[in-house]
């Protein structure tokens with residue numbers, strides 16, 4: 001018997017507008033009952049969790065992670081990356097395709113999703129939009145969709161050519177999934193390693209201008225408009241890791257126009273600005289880069305006013321030897337699965353008064369909806385028993401050393417966090433317990 005009873009917690013389920021004390025009964029990987037405290041009576045179960053003083057919410061969903069398998073398992077494996085996810089409260093993650101080889105065929109997708117890879121949480125994937133992410137030829141969207149693709153992206157690289165992005169949006173609209181765009185006009189960012197600004201000037205580094213992000217977002221929005229008008233389709237553009245005021249402004253206007261645009265913001269873009277680069281700290285090097293303080297504030301505003309649909313980590317592990325070299329040579333990316341909730345609670349909830357149900361929405365319900373994960377990001381009866389139980393008040397210090405990830409490339413080593421994950425339950429199975 002694998003039944004679990006969760007008693008006396010504060011259930012926060014934005015999809016059902018619930019923020020109230022509830023008891024939950026989980027059976028065979030599903031939620032079978034949600035009742036006011038005591039109403040379940042005496043049920044015989046294998047395990048009872050006393051969630052007094054704790055938040056019970058649908059498990060977190062991260063639609064942007066790099067798990068490095070196949071090909072770079074010295075950085076991370078599906079098993080270690082998803083162990084980090086579980087520790088961070090995540091029950092579903094979406095793996096990006098820039099593995100070695102690039103995930104661009106049904107065979108590779110199936111290999112990644114195979115249970116033998118040892119994923120601890122529910123694993124989904126977005127295959128490449130173009131073969132090898134080379135931007136020259138679309139992958140087989142229909143076949144990949146049938147095999148489980150939840151979207152398409154060339155993440156790490158933009159889909160740069162207008163015609164190719166146009167074709168990708170049309171094919172994705174037919175397959176009823178989003179195109180997830182890494183918005184970077186690489187014609188403007190060659191040889192750049194941080195944000196263009198006074199900090200880059202001081203450090204003598206070439207900086208990426210904000211236009212590099214904004215121009216691609218603006219171009220993609222124009223493509224949506226064109227396709228709606230001429231093809232009678234309604235393509236879904238998802239903008240990854242938005243980092244600039246100008247790009248979020250373009251997205252805000254596109255939403256008012258009722259175009260189907262969603263976007264994500266990474267925790268480091270609302271928690272840090274370019275000053276964190278300090279003395280060439282390669283643990284602050286990622287793409288898009290940390291931006292100005294004004295951009296950071298605009299990201300928080302977008303999360304508060306709903307322009308930003310969700311939080312995604314862009315978890316991007318790298319080995320120590322790769323980050324321990326000159327700033328310009330070090331690879332882009334930081335780990336993020338175990339610090340996302342602690343940063344969201346500290347920066348958004350405590351410092352900017354974002355209510356807890358909105359945090360749960362940004363980290364679970366909304367991302368699950370963006371990639372259409374049926375029965376996840378929500379806790380109605382008969383939905384998957386994907387649950388995170390956390391306390392929202394404990395202050396603690398994250399240390400890279402304690403990470404489940406294979407890599408330690410985080411700028412948040414020694415940083416204060418708010419709120420600790422106590423249990424992560426994926427399809428009725430406890431996959432993490434503090």
Ligand SMILES: [Zn+2]
Pocket residue numbers: 155156157182240241287288
């Ligand atoms: Zn990216």
